[in-house]
Amino acid sequence: ETGVTQTPRHLVMGMTNKKSLKCEQHLGHNAMYWYKQSAKKPLELMFVYSLEERVENNSVPSRFSPECPNSSHLFLHLHTLQPEDSALYLCASSQEITSDSPLHFGNGTRLTVT
């Protein structure tokens, strides 16, 4: 049990599809994050939510749309993606968004856009 659960584990979608990634944390944390992990590149922060309010949108294209209905759940809605969006998408949570709160990560969703 990781404390942060992501589904699905793998996703293959066409460029015209609409899909959603789901993240759930069981740790009672107040902050949740989406990261993108591409080969040979540093992890890229995409979105940050604190107490269900978005506090960071790191210049992410609008084809990625986050949703945080409550402090335990975070979604990433995908539509009209490009092949370069293929990557591992990692969800994380932390007690607070302060710098001394370590992040707890899920196992990620491996996304392939065809």
Next chain:
Amino acid sequence: AQTVTQSQPEMSVQEAETVTLSCTYDTSESDYYLFWYKQPPSRQMILVIRQEAYKQQNATENRFSVNFQKAAKSFSLKISDSQLGDAAMYFCAYRLGNTDKLIFGTGTRLQVFP
């Protein structure tokens, strides 16, 4: 720009031996936290160790210790008595005080040979 550099894309170590993974970072701030994360094949990012920049004493967690050189902006990870389960990608990261952004390096793949 604030960056984290891991100059060793791959490292290998014999079981029971010691290995050091290097990390340098670039920031003009004085208040920040440093982290090492491990990502095994399961893809989950696991916190290995963290260091507060204001503390001079190097952090230690069992077989894992860091060599934190603040003036040189260096934060290396030493793994003693290496075990097969230590094989993974290791990411160095830092987070500025009172921010939600964790800056990652590109990672070092560690192989452990029996």
